[in-house]
Amino acid sequence: xxxxxxxxxxxxxxxxxxxxxxxxxxxxxxxxxxxxxxxxxxxxxxxxxxxxxxxxxxxxxxxxxxxxxxxxxxxxxxxxxxxxxxxxxxxxxxxxxxxxxxxxxxxxxxxxxxxxxxxxxxxxxxxxxxxxxxxxxxxxxxxxxxxxxxxxxxxxxxxxxxxxxxxxxxxxxxxxxxxxxxxxxxxxxxxxxxxxxxxxxxxxxxxxxxxxxxxxxxxxxxxxxxxxxxxxxxxxxxxxxxxxxxxxxxxxxxxxxxxxx
Amino acid sequence: xxxxxxxxxxxxxxxxxxxxxxxxxxxxxxxxxxxxxxxxxxxxxxxxxxxxxxxxxxxxxxxxxxxxxxxxxxxxxxxxxxxxxxxxxxxxxxxxxxxxxxxxxxxxxxxxxxxxxxxxxxxxxxxxxxxxxxxxxxxxxxxxxxxxxxxxxxxxxxxxxxxxxxxxxxxxxxxxxxxxxxxxxxxxxxxxxxxxxxxxxxxxxxxxxxxxxxxxxxxxxxxxxxxxxxxxxxxxxxxxxxxxxxxxxxxxxxxxxxxxx
DNA sequence: AATACAGTTCCAAATAATGGAATACGTTAT
DNA sequence: ATAACGTATTCCATTATTTGGAACTGTATT
Numbered sequence: 001x002x003x004x005x006x007x008x009x010x011x012x013x014x015x016x017x018x019x020x021x022x023x024x025x026x027x028x029x030x031x032x033x034x035x036x037x038x039x040x041x042x043x044x045x046x047x048x049x050x051x052x053x054x055x056x057x058x059x060x061x062x063x064x065x066x067x068x069x070x071x072x073x074x075x076x077x078x079x080x081x082x083x084x085x086x087x088x089x090x091x092x093x094x095x096x097x098x099x100x101x102x103x104x105x106x107x108x109x110x111x112x113x114x115x116x117x118x119x120x121x122x123x124x125x126x127x128x129x130x131x132x133x134x135x136x137x138x139x140x141x142x143x144x145x146x147x148x149x150x151x152x153x154x155x156x157x158x159x160x161x162x163x164x165x166x167x168x169x170x171x172x173x174x175x176x177x178x179x180x181x182x183x184x185x186x187x188x189x190x191x192x193x194x195x196x197x198x199x200x201x202x203x204x205x206x207x208x209x210x211x212x213x214x215x216x217x218x219x220x221x222x223x224x225x226x227x228x229x230x231x232x233x234x235x236x237x238x239x240x241x242x243x244x245x246x247x248x249x250x251x252x253x254x255x256x257x258x259x260x261x
Numbered sequence: 262x263x264x265x266x267x268x269x270x271x272x273x274x275x276x277x278x279x280x281x282x283x284x285x286x287x288x289x290x291x292x293x294x295x296x297x298x299x300x301x302x303x304x305x306x307x308x309x310x311x312x313x314x315x316x317x318x319x320x321x322x323x324x325x326x327x328x329x330x331x332x333x334x335x336x337x338x339x340x341x342x343x344x345x346x347x348x349x350x351x352x353x354x355x356x357x358x359x360x361x362x363x364x365x366x367x368x369x370x371x372x373x374x375x376x377x378x379x380x381x382x383x384x385x386x387x388x389x390x391x392x393x394x395x396x397x398x399x400x401x402x403x404x405x406x407x408x409x410x411x412x413x414x415x416x417x418x419x420x421x422x423x424x425x426x427x428x429x430x431x432x433x434x435x436x437x438x439x440x441x442x443x444x445x446x447x448x449x450x451x452x453x454x455x456x457x458x459x460x461x462x463x464x465x466x467x468x469x470x471x472x473x474x475x476x477x478x479x480x481x482x483x484x485x486x487x488x489x490x491x492x493x494x495x496x497x498x499x500x501x502x503x504x505x506x507x508x509x510x511x512x513x514x515x516x517x518x519x520x521x522x
Numbered sequence: 523a524a525t526a527c528a529g530t531t532c533c534a535a536a537t538a539a540t541g542g543a544a545t546a547c548g549t550t551a552t
Numbered sequence: 553a554t555a556a557c558g559t560a561t562t563c564c565a566t567t568a569t570t571t572g573g574a575a576c577t578g579t580a581t582t
Contacts, residue, residue, distance in 0.1 A: 007310040008538060009270040009570070014314050021338045026472075029529055039572045044530065049268040053275050054369065059473050062529070066338030068367060068374045074335030075392025077282050077327030106329060108315065113329045131336025211287075212320050269569065270539070290560055300541045305561065307539095323560070 012038065016046050017055055021070070026063035074131065083209055083216070084116050086253055087246045091118045091218060094242045098235055100222040103202075107145035107215040110161045112136045137161050137177055138170050140192035140204030141217035144243075146177075147184040148206045148215040154181075169195045189236045191229070192219075199224045203232040205243035210251045218243055273299065277307050278316055282331075287324035335392065344470055344477070345377045347514055348507045352379045352479060355503045359496055361483040364463075368406035368476040371422045373397045398422050398438055399431050401453035401465030402478035405504075407438075408445040409467045409476040415442075430456045450497045452490070453480075460485045464493040466504035471512045479504055 007014070019035045020027050027035075033043055047064060050056040054069035078084070087104050095102045101119040105112040111133040136142030136157070146154060158174045171177045184190045184206075192202040204219035220235055268275070280296045281288050288296075294304055308325060311317040315330035339345070348365050356363045362380040366373040372394040397403030397418070407415060419435045432438045445451045445467075453463040465480035481496055 007313045010274045010307075010310045010314060012570095013271045014316075018334070021334055021341075024341060025343075030527090040529085041531085041572050041574090042570075045570080046271075049271045052268045053271060055275075057473060057475070061472065065473075066334075066341070068369045068376075070331065070335045070338055071376065071392035072369075072374055072394050073279070073282055073327075073392075074331045075390065075394075077331055078392075079390075080282075080285060080327070082286075108329045108333075113333055115329075115332065129336065129340075131332035131334075131339075133333050133336075211322065212318060212326075214318070273539095291558085301560090302541050302543095302562085303539075 012042075013046055013050060016043065017050055020056055020064050021066050026059055026061075026065045028061075028063045032064065078115070078130070081115065082254060083212075083250055086249045087207075087218065088116060088118075090242045090246050090249070091116060094218070094220060094238060095119070097238055098220045098222075100220050100227060103141060103219045103221060105139075105141040105145070105217055105219070106209070107136060107142065107217075108133070110136055110157055112139055112142040112145060112217075134196060135161070135164070137163065138166060138192070138195040140190050140202040140219045140221070143177070143181065143184055143192075144190040144204040144206040144217035144219075145215040147181050147190065148208055166196050167194050167198045169193050171195065187236075188240045190217075191232060192221075193229070194224060201227055201229065201232060203236050203239050205236075205240045207243045207247045207250075209254075210247075211254045218246065273303075274307055274311060277304065278311055281317055281325050282327050287320055287322075287326045289322075289324045293325065339376070339391070342376065343515060344473075344511055347510045348468075348479065349377060349379075351503045351507045351510070352377060355479070355481060355499060356380070358499055359481045359483075361481050361488060364402060364480045364482060366400075366402040366406070366478055366480070367470070368397060368403065368478075369394070371397055371418055373400050373403040373406060373478075395457060396422070396425070398424065399427060399453070399456040401451050401463040401480045401482070404438070404442065404445055404453075405451040405465040405467040405478035405480075406476040408442050408451065409469055427457050428455050428459045430454050432456065448497070449501045451478075452493060453482075454490070455485060462488055462490070462493060464497050464500050466497075466501045468504045468508045468511075470515070471508075472515045479507065 016032065016036050016038065019032055023031070023035070029044070029047070032047070033040065036043060038046065047056065051058050051064070051067070054067045056064045057067045058064055084104065091102045091104055095118040101117065103114055104116040105114045112135075113131065113133045114129055115131075117130060134142065136146055146157065149157065158177070161174070163172055163174075164170070165172060171180070180190075189203055189205045192200070192204070194201055200221060201224055202219045202221035204217050207216040207218065209216050218239065220232070220239055277293065277297050277299065280293055284292070284296070290305070290308070293308070294301065297304060299307065308317065312319050312325070312328070315328045317325045318328045319325055345365060352363045352365055356379040362378065364375055365377040366375045373396075374392065374394045375390055378391060395403065397407055407418065410418065419438070422435070424433055424435075425431070426433060432441070441451075450464055450466045453461070453465070455462055461482060462485050463480045463482035465478050468477040468479065470477050479500065481493070481500055
């Protein structure tokens with residue numbers, strides 16, 4: 001497990017929590033012991049505290065799994081998120097125009113976190129993937145959001161990015177990515193040319209969230225067999241317009257005062 | 262703010278986090294100072310740690326709001342939740358049968374937390390309200406789940422319950438609730454007769470989650486103008502059957518070994 | 523019964539948290 | 553300009569919590 005920063009006890013607790021949450025099944029004490037590298041005594045107390053707080057639950061067989069408190073906290077913060085609320089009608093409109101799935105995402109470090117989604121097919125899980133985090137360097141919204149950053153911040157993020165190769169089209173280094181980011185700045189929109197998932201393409205545009213120093217974006221995504229690059233290019237103007245509209249709405253309704261993303 | 266238990270530093274941090282998350286807008290330092298009752302120095306360090314961990318975000322105007330890490334953690338634990346996964350097809354089947362909204366909920370202390378939902382109308386927010394917590398004593402799933410508890414646990418929960426009156430039909434005391442819980446144990450299903458929200462009724466059945474010591478339930482909910490008590494009674498057998506099926510599936514696929522809710 | 527393994531408890535030492543007070547910052551009023 | 557105010561931040565000696573190795577308990581396994 002990664003070394004935790006200068007966040008003292010809280011950092012350790014969160015690292016342990018993360019270790020349990022990212023594992024695929026219930027974790028026994030020894031599993032977590034190995035994953036976390038904490039000494040036995042310390043880990044035991046940490047786990048008790050996490051259970052007492054409802055962040056973890058202990059099963060009858062003593063193994064640990066995520067507790068419901070996380071879900072409740074996330075629900076509260078999600079439904080109080082004014083930025084998402086403001087963006088929603090614009091996402092809907094874009095979905096009606098294109099018939100394809102529309103995403104709203106916010107950049108956090110090297111990842112893009114999806115905070116809303118509008119889609120046709122009802123087959124869907126959760127709001128399918130609200131809260132899901134994907135690498136920024138190989139997703140449309142991610143690259144769009146990166147294009148908003150200043151040089152120093154961009155460099156810091158890229159230095160931390162691991163260029164994992166997902167498909168033949170995935171960027172393999174910062175060099176090619178930086179070149180594309182130049183294009184994105186010029187054009188005002190970004191494409192995902194099957195870089196993260198094969199057979200999945202998207203066109204995205206950046207949004208600056210006023211008040212917070214957050215970089216966000218929205219996108220239209222579709223399967224390659226149905227959505228050609230020409231089709232995406234044709235939608236680009238509408239995507240830029242929607243992003244712009246969200247930004248303006250947010251500037252008015254969030255501003256420096258009450259309420260925020 | 263409620264006094265935090267013996268969870269040391271983590272408890273304080275979570276209390277502060279909760280204070281920010283439950284507030285309706287971004288909170289300034291002084292707001293949180295008043296709400297949390299922590300001394301200035303302590304609170305300031307706590308907030309920095311929460312921000313460093315990504316649990317809070319600080320805006321340009323210095324106010325604090327929920328960070329994205331909560332959403333990501335919740336997403337991971339939700340999508341890895343095998344109990345929800347197992348229940349899902351049964352919820353879907355029940356939805357197809359009734360045409361009304363179907364919920365899956367798990368009891369946590371005095372509240373029922375919704376962990377999945379299947380509904381027709383696509384107008385919906387988030388998975389509308391996954392992660393939302395409602396009082397157990399006035400909801401169908403809540404009362405169904407309470408009926409699974411032993412006397413000691415039930416008493417402990419009821420002692421902590423505040424009987425807030427939401428509608429003319431809301432239980433006003435433990436006495437009437439306990440009487441109804443007897444009925445629920447006998448019948449195997451529970452009704453919500455517009456007790457939490459006016460014009461909203463539901464029929465629910467309890468599920469015992471094996472492995473965890475969790476009490477859960479599922480329900481069919483509809484608006485009073487469309488769903489009569491007779492209709493709900495007619496659905497009760499199907500709801501019981503679905504709950505039973507989820508329980509059996511879970512017993513097989515969760516068991517004492519790998520994987521869990 | 524003996525052995526191995528997993529989880530829990532203990533406690534002196536180390537460390538991080540504490541919190542009151544002083545300081546810096548930004549804003550509005552004089 | 554300058555003063556006055558409200559707010560956020562930093563400081564640091566004290567204190568309480570965390571730390572973590574080791575001993576202990578309980579439960580399977582041979």
